Amino acid sequence: MQLARLPERLIRRVLPRSFQGRSLLIVLMPLLITQIVALQLFYGNYLSVVSRRLADSVVADLALIRDSVEHQPAAKDWLINQARWRMQLNITFHPGRKFTPRDASFVLGPMDEDLTSAVRRVFDAPCHIDWNATRQSVRLEIPFGDGVLDVIVPRKRLDVGPIWLFVAWEVGSAILLFIVAGLFVGRQVRAVRRLAKAAENFGLGRDDGPIQPQGALEIRKAALAFNRMQARVNRFVTQRTAVLAGVSHDLRTPLTRLRLTLAMMPVEGAVEAQELRPDIDDMVADIAEMERLIGSYLSFARGEGEEEPVPTDLLSMLHDVAAATTRAGGEVLAIHAEQSLVAPVRPDAMRRVLINLAENARRHGGRMTFSLRQTGRMIEITIDDDGPGIAQSRRKDVFRAFSSTSGPEGGSGLGLTIARDIMAAHGGSVMLRNSPLGGLRVMLKLPR
Template sequence: MSRRALRLFPSRIWKSRRVEKSMRRVLPRSLLGRSLLIVFIPLLVTQAISLELFYGNFLKVVSRRLSDSVSSEIVLSLNALERLHKQSDKEWFVEQARDHLQLVETWHAGAKLRRIGFNHVLGPMDEDLAHALESAIDHPFFVNWRSDPHTVKISIQLSDGVLEVEAPRKRLDMGQIWLFVAWALGSSLLLFIIASLFMRNQVRAIRRLAHAAEQFGLGRDIGPIKPEGAQEVRKASVAFNRMQDRIFRFVSQRTGVLAGVSHDLRTPLTRIRLSLAMMPRTGVVKAEDLRGDVDDMIGDVVEMEHMIDSYLAFARGEGAETPLMVEFAPFVEDVVAAARRAGARVRAVSVQKGLHVMIRPDAVRRALTNLLDNARRHGGAITITARSVAEGACILVDDDGPGISPERREAVFRAFESGRGGGTGLGLTISRDIVRAHGGEMELDVSPSGGLRVRILLP
């Protein structure tokens, strides 16, 4: 790039930005206005091009052909009159031209023309007639457009007189061009109004979605919005409703878990406070006398640490881990191997060959580990099955334990509800939270072996 180009480069950028700012001031700011502008400008350009290319050329061609037709008939009349020398023969031919050629011809013997050319400019019609007469005849002529609004009077100077021809204007005129223009513009305006009504309905759905998102951002629960409008807008509305439901569920779960943790921490804290209050304040105290109280307080502290660790694991359920495409068979084998080391009795593992799933590996590993740990504590033999379905990947975890009654299956997903068997009560809550964070769902059912079946669907 030359030095001059380098010097001009910033000024060009400034000018382009200035033009862009000017365009922004002129263009409408709303989506409806811009959409209507996108519809109106191509419609207007298309009509203008069609009028110029089609109707303009059509008008010129037809006008030339009509003028050539009239001029050729006039030439025929001139040739005939020059051949006929008797006055009676000329009058006979004039009558024949009036009847068959729709030309009113009058012969003025010995007359002379006073003007030559034409006295009115209508556009291509009179110009085409003048050009056709100039190219067809060699005699002087005058075209009078003002004598009669319905006819055109053409006077031709011959050697022995003047031939006056009155031709109907309808033989030269194509009709009112403004009628066609009005029809084209009217139809375009009608189509534009119809498009505006449809576009307004589409924009109304987008406005409603934007209003719902704004209200939701302000913390106001307006409930799910009704999907309306185009398919893309409907999908956006459905996605917004799902996002709203997930956020509400996320907040309620976190609030419930926090309330449960704060409630459960009061018990060990109360016991620690009671033990500290019962310790002697004065005198010599033997270590043997305090050993039991110290052990109890240590046990309470361990219990509190376990609760806090469980809550932190639950809080990390959705995490910021990057999703990866994972081959599921070796992934499940790793989870099963870890569960067997922890004491789980996994009877069978069946994973469809070549099954790949887009997941957050650590989060899904935590969810499956919680399920296997629950099956180990409540059941006996465990069976894991994973296969591809139409909705995505389906994972089944079956055990032969006591199972869960149908009326309690939804309740055990709440925090601290499933902690009666020695756990913290957050395992199933964390697992379903992770699955839903992947856009899937987890359900409980009866296992074929008589225990509990956990069905996980990952998209």
Template sequence: MKRIARLIRGLLPRGLLGRTLLIILLPLLILQGVALQLFYGGHLDVISRRLAGGVAGDVGMVTELMMRFPSEEDRGWIFHEAAWRFDLSLAFERGATMSAGGFRQGWLPILPLEGDLVQALGERMRLPFDTDWQTDPRSVIIRVQLPDGVLHVEAPRKRLFFGTLYLFVIWMVGTSLLLFLVAALFMKNQVRSIRRLASAAEAFGIGRQHGAIKPEGAAEVRQAAAAFNQMQGRIRRFINQRTEMLAGISHDLRTPLTRLRLGIAMLPAGTEDDASAMIEDVAEMERLIATYLAFARGEGTEQSQPADLADLVRDLAARAPKDGATLEVEAPDSLVLPLRVDALRRCLGNLLDNARRHAARIVVALEEVPRADGARAGTQWVQITVDDDGPGIPEDVREDAFKPFASFSDGGTGLGLAIARDIARAHGGDITLASSPLGGLRARVRLPA
């Protein structure tokens, strides 16, 4: 049962437009099918049997007359009367016998005409017969085995077929197509509005500049668009207010540190060692404050713009302090995509700093990989991997490494990976940790292309 349910879900359209059209089309097809069945089971079946009975009765009358009046003169009169009164063309093949393999049917297998004619002939004649629907496109040829030969009867198909069937089928198909076309055009406009709203929400979520969207479509879609515009404005105001507040906090915290630095510089001679240690402490405090503020700010004010990620990776690798470690870069010549350049520089810089503190060899690779998460066809991920040969992080605590202030006795603040993941997710991607082929840790950054 579950397998059948999964199969049905797999056959259903995924998009709103396809599902809505299916909801409209399926009842329409069922209705048309019921109407067709009623037509077949009632009107068409009755009319077909009556028409076939009329032709079979005429053929039966002709064969009885030919058997009762076998002379050539009488049969000439019978042929003439049958052509005039019954619209039947007759020919007699004296001394012939019917060959096997009659009933050449297949003209319109969906219609009951052929079966009804055969049944009617069997009821009204006691002689062997067969029918041929294929030789003449305008007539049905009926052969009857008489004692002294074979009678060929050509009956016009118009005596067995009626034109209202064409009108009925055209009406059914035409109205179905018209209703489906109107529904498709109407729903396409509604779905277009929802897609624009979804695109705007996705762009806003990954930090790409997108102005207010124009409310359009159904009332509910317009209401959702208006609510999205209001939410977008409130979030922007919140980010601006938080950024201004953090800038003020940064200024207030750095002012006493600057005074401490100046006071240390004015200490009397002979205290250089103590002064140097205090200056290092002040510098460490300034670095910690800058890191905490960067984490709290989340790089939220920077806007995305097209940038060459390959150049950015190579520039970071060239500027990163090596401290005895070797750093290799594998990247294409160019890879341009929308980025928050400063934020991504901080993200990758944090990953390189973490690797540099623990490893002797670092390999940074940049590549495009297929996107296999149910996204639209043709979309890709851009993947940046930072491999090192350090001690790595145990698998059971890798996710904890992304928590703010997580400590692994590396002398850091515990915010590097947390900041890096926030930046990657703000771009619409993510960061994961795994075991590296070099024996240490692999940090994998994925960004939407």
């Protein structure tokens, strides 16, 4: 099974990963195949046939002059002049010269081979071809009788033309078409990248508004669908926040009346007051707990709300949260930061996350440390406490809404759930680890 998938893996490694690269490859491969087929047809068929016919024509003319001279020796000079005038062949016979065979230097490929083969077939003798005799002619030496036949042939009778011109036209047209295809594909890819960037920003809570549909019809439809989805999500969040704000107000009003009624309730007699006071205090505590739960649920449902991300100094925010935690009774041992880091976040939402985590550390431990650092393209914010911590098997469960947390005070609520949702809205994450202080380490990761 693995051997069968080996070619597929090799192809995946070779193929480009980007949409633009693969689109250009789809255009380039048929273009190259077409050019290769055209070159093969030209060199393998047309050029070979034309070269063979030209060589046969020149050798046939030479054979005709040879046969005519053998039958009419007295008309030798007249026949040679006629060949020079009519056939453009400058023929000179060198009697007594010895033909010295030399290694053939095939300069023009099939033309050399076709001319040599034609001479051997007609004259039954070797020959020597000098393609560099002059710029406009080719010298051909053939053993004839007791001497050597020296023939100057015009190059145009043997050469089909500048081959490089055809090759340059093929390569130039391929490059031009590839550049034009690259420009068109680049426009389509830019539209896809804009859509991907808008979707990523919207997922990070950075609402840049509707995007302008551009590119091909399918990409425009995708952009319009994204704009409609974005509008529906924003409308849903706004309506949910407004409804929950109204519910919170409606619930807090009767709770406030109950708290006021309990505070003003007349108690007659010392014995009755002694007996009712614990019940009244319990009811007041229950009302306070209900108000806290309503506030937590409203914060959870509202999430980041309509707040827009802005560049925020995270180190300054950590100092503010540490000061608030100290005023609430916690002890911040240190704030570790190599430098001040700025990131686009929703300040109120991020401050809510840090305050919730610091409050958990204060309630379950009391002492804590903050740290801030940058790792690659991410920013890490770490909160360590000296509390009892959370068991490894329960760390996933504590992110569920109203899940009980460990510690002597126990408790239930939405603190970690709110932190996880707000961090996810920023494109980040929340992780729980063991703290060097002996308690729990909460690690927040944000994109820079």
